Amino acid sequence: MSELKELLTKDGSISLRSLFFQENFHCLEGALKETEIKFTNPSDLKRFKNKSLNVLDICFGLGYNSASLFRNLIRQNTFLNSYALEIDEKPLEYALKNKLFRNLWDPKVLRILNSLFQNCEYKDQFFECNILWGDARKTINDIPKNIKFDLIYLDGFSPQKCPQIWSVEFLEKVIQRLNTNGYLITYSSSAAIRKTLKNFGLCIFNIKPILTSKNSWSNGTVAIKKISQDHLNSFLNFEKLSLMEEEHLLTKASIPYRDPSLNSNTKDIIQKRVQEQLFSNLKTSKEWREKWGMTK
Ligand SMILES: C[S@@+](CC[C@H](N)C(=O)[O-])C[C@H]1O[C@@H](n2cnc3c(N)ncnc32)[C@H](O)[C@@H]1O
Known part of the structure; x- marks a missing residue:
């Protein structure tokens, strides 16, 4: 599973x-840039200043999404209870050994990541963090x-490459863990x-693209169980689906x-879906795509 090749991304962060x-x-x-645009900014973390929150990070990888979360919450005295799920220890091991990665984070963030790697948990006055391999x-x-959860990050490889993480059955389990107002x-x-x-x-909401062009209309998705009009008006980073997206x-x-x-493998899940699409x-x-002018 863990044959990994190092990449340097354009913002100077490694992946x-x-x-x-x-x-x-x-x-x-940019690995760091992607985390900030697609996960940290839509989380709207200021809501939790001097409060507490529960976070689930599915597909932890090198740990960018959680590390960026920790960094922001440390600055605003938020109490955090977090769980991370990851199948492979190698990406985090690699990240912790890498100087470019370590240079991105302050000492407390690195202490948490190190402790997750070595002890599968971290605990202090503000944070209780766990990783389940x-x-x-x-x-x-295995999560109590x-x-x-107030925030659930879902960062698997793409559905075509790793459909296990995106199936109806797995997503149902994930949604059961989402708080009523959770994202x-x-x-x-x-x-x-x-x-x-x-x-x-x-x-369902669209995470606003940074640059709008016909082929770049989204930075991802935020899904929320219940939402009030007031809450809707306060969104900065995401918006209702456009007609084009609804028609998709x-x-x-x-x-x-x-x-x-x-328990299915990739091939079986993909084949079953192709059959369903055929019929x-x-x-x-x-x-x-033709209707919405997205062909070249
Ligand atoms: C796109 S990467 C995640 C990037 C990550 N969030 C980061 O900040 O580096 C996908 C991750 O999903 C993990 N993964 C793949 N299948 C999994 C599974 N069935 N259960 C848990 N993790 C899985 C991979 O090992 C990989 O680390």
Whole structure:
């Protein structure tokens, strides 16, 4: 699983490429930049100043999403209870040995990451952090049942490469852990993922792109169980889906990934979905792209 190749991204932060999944951990524009734009900013952390929150970081990797969270919460005296799920220890081990990575963070953030690596936990007056190593489809069951999360980060490899993390059955387990006003945040704007979350009754929002062009319309998705109009007006980093995005959810691309046993391999999940798409009467995403002028 852990054949990894080092990458230097354009903002000067390091990342990895998984030779097993044939995918980079981050976009080449910047690992740190991606974390801040797609996870930290949409989290709207100021809401928790001098308060407490629970966070679940699924697919922890090198730990950028949690490290950036820790950094922001340390500055505002927030009490944190966090859980991270990750199948492979190598990315964090690699990150902690890497000088460029270590230089990004203050000593307390590094102490937490080191302790997670060595002891699977960290505890002080403000923070209680845990990491559960293993397949997230199983380890999610080991989180104490009474904990609901205010923020859930979902940062698996893309659905086509790692569908296990995006199946209807796994997402149902994830949503069961989301607090009523909690945010589930992912970099993915896949129609299949958005439709699955919507079918579970969540309100879906688009993380605003930094530069709007016809091919770059999203920085990901925020899903929330319940939302008031006041709350809606206060959003800075995300917005309601456009008509174009809503119509994306009516195409074959919205057919979900299924893993009924929560034990299937990539090939089986993808093949089952391709079969379902073949027999579906929904529009193709090519037709959708043509309608919205996204073809070259
Ligand atoms: C895109 S990377 C995550 C990047 C990460 N958030 C970071 O800041 O570096 C995807 C991660 O998912 C992990 N992963 C893949 N399949 C998994 C599974 N079934 N359960 C838990 N983690 C998994 C990989 O080992 C990899 O570290």
